[in-house]
Amino acid sequence: MLNTEERSKAIQAKIREKAKELLSSKKVDLIIGFGEGTLPLRTTPIFVRTPEEADRLIWNSFCENNLATYLHKLSQFKIGLVVKGCDARSVVALSHEKRFKPDQLFLIGVPCQRMVDRRRVEKAFEGEILHVSEQGDEIIVEGEDFEKTLKREDFLYPCCQVCIHRTPLKADVLVGDPVEESSLVKVHADMEEFEKKSPEERWRYFEKEVGRCIRCYACREACPMCYCTECFVDSSNPKWIDKGLSPSDIDFYHIVRAYHQSGRCSGCGACERACPMEIRLTYLTQKLNQDAKELFGFETGADPDAPPPLSTYDTDDRQEFIK
Amino acid sequence: MKLKLAKKNFIPFLQSLMDEYDLFAPVRLAEGASAYKKIDQPEEVDLSIRNPQKPAKEIFFPQSEIMFRYEKAGKENRITSTEEVKRNRVLLGARPCDIQAFALIDQVFAGKDYTDVYYLNKRKATTVIGMGCDGPLSTCFCSSLNGGPFQREGSDLFLTDLGESYLVELLTEKGMAFQKNKFFEKPTDKELAFAKAIEEKSAVKVKVSVPVDGIEKRLDEMVESPYWVRVQEKCLGCRVCTYLCPTCHCFDIVDEALTKKGRRVRNWDSCLSSLYSQETSGHNPRPTNRERTRQRLMHKFNYFPKNFDRIACVGCGRCIIYCPAHFDIRQTIKEIQKGGDT
Numbered sequence: 063m064l065n066t067e068e069r070s071k072a073i074q075a076k077i078r079e080k081a082k083e084l085l086s087s088k089k090v091d092l093i094i095g096f097g098e099g100t101l102p103l104r105t106t107p108i109f110v111r112t113p114e115e116a117d118r119l120i121w122n123s124f125c126e127n128n129l130a131t132y133l134h135k136l137s138q139f140k141i142g143l144v145v146k147g148c149d150a151r152s153v154v155a156l157s158h159e160k161r162f163k164p165d166q167l168f169l170i171g172v173p174c175q176r177m178v179d180r181r182r183v184e185k186a187f188e189g190e191i192l193h194v195s196e197q198g199d200e201i202i203v204e205g206e207d208f209e210k211t212l213k214r215e216d217f218l219y220p221c222c223q224v225c226i227h228r229t230p231l232k233a234d235v236l237v238g239d240p241v242e243e244s245s246l247v248k249v250h251a252d253m254e255e256f257e258k259k260s261p262e263e264r265w266r267y268f269e270k271e272v273g274r275c276i277r278c279y280a281c282r283e284a285c286p287m288c289y290c291t292e293c294f295v296d297s298s299n300p301k302w303i304d305k306g307l308s309p310s311d312i313d314f315y316h317i318v319r320a321y322h323q324s325g326r327c328s329g330c331g332a333c334e335r336a337c338p339m340e341i342r343l344t345y346l347t348q349k350l351n352q353d354a355k356e357l358f359g360f361e362t363g364a365d366p367d368a369p370p371p372l373s374t375y376d377t378d379d380r381q382e383f384i385k
Numbered sequence: 386m387k388l389k390l391a392k393k394n395f396i397p398f399l400q401s402l403m404d405e406y407d408l409f410a411p412v413r414l415a416e417g418a419s420a421y422k423k424i425d426q427p428e429e430v431d432l433s434i435r436n437p438q439k440p441a442k443e444i445f446f447p448q449s450e451i452m453f454r455y456e457k458a459g460k461e462n463r464i465t466s467t468e469e470v471k472r473n474r475v476l477l478g479a480r481p482c483d484i485q486a487f488a489l490i491d492q493v494f495a496g497k498d499y500t501d502v503y504y505l506n507k508r509k510a511t512t513v514i515g516m517g518c519d520g521p522l523s524t525c526f527c528s529s530l531n532g533g534p535f536q537r538e539g540s541d542l543f544l545t546d547l548g549e550s551y552l553v554e555l556l557t558e559k560g561m562a563f564q565k566n567k568f569f570e571k572p573t574d575k576e577l578a579f580a581k582a583i584e585e586k587s588a589v590k591v592k593v594s595v596p597v598d599g600i601e602k603r604l605d606e607m608v609e610s611p612y613w614v615r616v617q618e619k620c621l622g623c624r625v626c627t628y629l630c631p632t633c634h635c636f637d638i639v640d641e642a643l644t645k646k647g648r649r650v651r652n653w654d655s656c657l658s659s660l661y662s663q664e665t666s667g668h669n670p671r672p673t674n675r676e677r678t679r680q681r682l683m684h685k686f687n688y689f690p691k692n693f694d695r696i697a698c699v700g701c702g703r704c705i706i707y708c709p710a711h712f713d714i715r716q717t718i719k720e721i722q723k724g725g726d727t
Contacts, residue, residue, distance in 0.1 A: 099711050101524070106711040107619040127710065131621065135674065181417060190522050274414045276439065276448065278655075280623035284709050296660050304641050305652045306449030336709035338438050338625050340417045 065198040066123065066175050066214060069238060073172055074121035076237035077144060080170055081116040084142045090168050094132055095144035096125040102194035102203075103180035107132065119144070123178040123196055123214060128152055128332040130286035133162060141167055146174040148221070148330035150230035151363025152286040155326050158370055161289070171233025173241045175214075176222035181340065183217050221331030221344055224248045232366055252345035253352070268346075269309065272316045274339045277307070281343060282319060284336035287326045294318060320346040325354045325372040328362045386555040388569040389547070389576060398568040399427035402475050406512070409444045410477040411437045421476070432478045432546070435520055436701060440631035441483040442490060444476050445507045448628070448653045452503065452638070456646040468502045474511040480518050482525070482701040484539040485532045486631035487513075492693040493634055503651075512559045515540030519583050521591045524702030526715060529595040532699055534587040545580045552580040595715045596722050597686070597696055603721055604687040608679075612725025616717060617678035619710040624655035626704035626712070627681065632697045635661070656680045682717065 064072065081093045097108035097118045105124045109132075110116055129143055130152040145153060150171055156162070183203065184191060193204040201212045226247060229240040256264060279295075282288040294302045295315050303311045319333075320343070327347040334343045354360045357380060358371035390398055402408050403424065410430040412422040419437035421444055424430055439448075454465040487508070494504035518525070518534035527533055537543050541560035545552040552572055555561050563569065572580075607613075627633040637654035640647055654661055657678070662671040671677050689697035698714070705713050720726065 100713040100716060101705070101711070104711045106713075109615075109618045132619075185417060190520075192523060271415075274418055274420070276624075276628050278624040278628050279658075280621065280625050280709050283621035283623040296658075304650070305637065305639060306641070306650050308449075332709075336621075336623070336625075338629060338707040338709075340415060 067196045067198050069175060070122050070196065073238045074119070077119050077121055077170060077172070078116045080235055080237060081110060081119055081142060082113040084168060085110070085113045085116065089140070090142040091139040092136075093119070093142040093144070093170075094129045094136075095119040095170070096121065096127070096129075099124070102191050103178070103183060121172065123175060123201070124180065125172075126177045126180075126219070126332075126335055128284070128286055128328075128330045130156065131284060131332065133167070133286070134289045137162065137166075140165075142170055143167055144170045144172060145230055145233065146172055146177075146330075147225065147227040147230050148174075148328045149286075150232050151227060151328035151361075152330060154232050154363035154366050155328060155370070156286060157366070158373075167234075169230065169233040169235075171230030171236045173229040173236060173238045174222075174225075175241070176218045176225060176228065178214060178217050179219045179222075183212065186212070186217075219331055219335070220251055221329055221334075221348075224250045224348075225329070227361075227364065231364055250345065250348040252342055253348045256345045256349070268316075269313065271341050271343075272312050273309065275307075275312045275316065275341060276339060277305070277312070277315070278338065280336040280338060281333035281341075284332040285323075286330075286332070287323060288319070316343070316346075320350065323347050324350045325358070325360060325370045326362060327351055386561070386564060387572055387577065388553045388555070388564075388566075389550045389572040390544075390553050390568055391550045391570065394568040395551075396427045398566070399424070399430060399477075401566075401568070402477075403427065405473070406475040407472045408475050408477060409441075421479070430477065432516065432544075434478075435518070435522065436480050436483070436703065438629055438703065438707065440486065440629065440701070440703065441476060441479040442486060442631050442634070444474070444511065445487070445504050446490065446494070446634060446636075446653075450503060450651050452649045452651055454646070454648045458645075468506055470506045470510040472510075474507065475514060476511050477514045478516045478544070479513060479540075480516060480701075481532055481534060481536040481538075481540075482518075482527045482699040483631045484513060484515050485527070485530075485536065485699045486701075487539055489632050489689070489693070489695060489697055489699070490634050492695075496693070512541045512562075513539060514542040514544060517543065517545045517584060517587070519546055519587055521587055522702060522706075524705045525591050526595045526700035526702065528588075528591045528593045528700070529597055530696055530698055530700045534591050535584045545583060547576055547579055547583075550576070552576060595700070595718050597698075597718060600686045600696070600718065600721060601690045603724065604683060607721065607725055610725045612720070613675045613679045616720070616725075617674045620657070620674055620678050620712060621710050622657055622659070622674055622677070623709065624657055625707050625709065626714075627655040627657055628653055629703040629707055631699055631701055631703075632685070637661075656684065682721070686718070686721070 084090045093110040096105040099106045103124055107127050128149045130149050189205040191203055191205055195202045199214050201214055203210050226243050303314050329351055331344050360371045408424040409421050410424055411419055411434040412429050413419045413431050419434045420439040421441050451467045453467055456463045494501040521534045537556055541557045543554040635654045636651045638651045641650050663669045685697040
């Protein structure tokens with residue numbers, strides 16, 4: 063069996079090959095994928111328009127962005143999109159919302175090895191990390207006066223740790239063999255902690271986390287499902303909330319943002335990764351995802367034919383909550 | 386004048402500062418997140434934080450600030466001003482990049498054309514205790530922008546961490562007010578030599594690496610360049626880089642009103658938000674990310690130098706570290722210098 067490094071190399075070669083083919087045959091106008099970052103532990107979204115440029119596309123354990131978020135501003139193009147399992151489910155959820163024409167997208171699906179949490183790696187060292195490489199199933203981290211080998215598995219993003227759909231369920235091509243999905247359904251660690259708390263403790267935890275929000279809206283912009291032309295927080299007529307740092311406004315923004323994701327969130331974790339203040343956000347959306355599963359048997363984007371529960375009506379809908 | 390403060394006296398020193406001043410210093414908000422805050426307990430101060438996410442500009446230019454309150458009481462209209470700063474302030478532990486940024490923002494808020502009392506009153510009431518950067522990061526490029534990890538310009542007092550103590554330099558009149566402080570002692574020659582060595586080691590680490598010479602003229606020729614379409618593609622349009630930038634200073638003024646009373650508030654705003662340039666009619670002269678990204682870069686490297694003779698970037702590297710799409714402004718500067726050739 064191939065180790066992570068060997069697998070990534072094979073996937074990268076296939077992504078490039080597929081990208082060249084799609085661009086030369088003019089099946090797509092551009093490919094959105096990942097390119098080399100300028101810092102260790104980082105990659106960056108790139109937009110490839112010619113077969114020659116396709117060799118800039120890379121694949122490794124740091125391809126963390128959900129690239130589906132870029133589809134909204136490129137609606138006039140035919141796009142080849144590199145997707146992990148979660149990203150592909152976002153695309154399915156967006157198709158339910160009729161965000162693009164059926165033939166507009168070509169999904170290059172990557173059976174995902176799960177991404178490495180760069181902040182957790184950084185926090186494991188006092189000094190600055192200057193170079194990182196993947197060797198086998200390990201990560202070699204180097205700084206000015208240290209070098210250490212970490213087990214990749216110990217440093218995965220919280221969302222990736224509980225992922226049960228690593229292989230894209232919908233893709234036009236898979237550029238790697240499907241991975242064996244975790245049969246044991248693990249519970250999102252932050253959500254589990256949150257559920258143990260009393261309502262008062264939950265509120266305190268939520269307020270403490272969002273209390274350092276700077277309203278940069280990186281969580282909103284990184285999310286493929288947040289595409290309203292005018293977000294409720296930006297509306298001035300009517301004005302739903304004020305734009306300063308009052309706790310009530312910040313609380314309201316985060317509660318509404320999370321609730322707008324009910325039955326729509328793929329659990330990719332892009333919101334949490336985008337936050338510069340490291341606010342925990344996914345415990346909320348994971349809880350909503352769990353509710354959607356328990357109450358409606360629905361998983362976002364898992365079945366392209368299953369309509370999202372909150373945008374459909376059925377006479378057999380559950381109604382025991384109506385008193 | 387050079388003195389030293391033993392670390393065992395650090396907390397009592399902070400306590401004595403707080404008796405006289407409102408103290409602002411870096412505070413850890415959570416693991417991995419920090420900001421400058423008004424200190425209630427001296428133990429909150431954490432000078433091991435290299436550069437908090439939120440820059441020190443918010444001490445003079447808060448993210449959200451009440452400008453005045455108003456109330457209709459019977460036939461009378463009552464307005465309460467909030468511009469006065471009642472107590473003198475100390476800003477402790479700001480790094481030279483953030484301090485250099487004050488001099489830039491001063492040009493806007495306290496320059497020849499306008500005087501902003503909200504900013505100026507806080508600025509005047511504040512003694513700045515800067516701190517030498519002995520652990521600059523690979524993303525730091527202050528030296529490329531007339532700064533340096535131990536640049537003292539803008540600091541009234543300046544600290545160098547010597548391990549067991551801090552070297553304290555008194556640099557201005559405000560700084561000299563501390564010369565009789567009971568916690569300060571005379572440093573030994575060995576300590577002075579050690580401080581010098583730390584400074585030299587840092588200077589070597591932050592080499593001049595980003596070519597900014599002539600960028601203003603280069604940008605003059607690039608207003609309609611196809612480069613802007615390419616460079617903006619990965620930008621998500623969030624506000625991280627502008628809010629965390631020590632030199633960005635745009636704001637929006639709103640009334641937060643109930644029926645008979647309210648307050649006028651100014652909040653940070655960002656040119657990367659579509660709402661920023663949207664006019665009342667609905668027309669937006671910067672309709673896409675292309676125009677907005679161009680504005681961000683033009684303001685820093687062209688308009689600001691045209692108006693004030695200085696580039697509005699201090700090389701702190703926050704926008705590089707915290708951008709969710711990993712946009713690296715150093716790369717952008719290099720590309721602009723090549724006429725937008727990626």
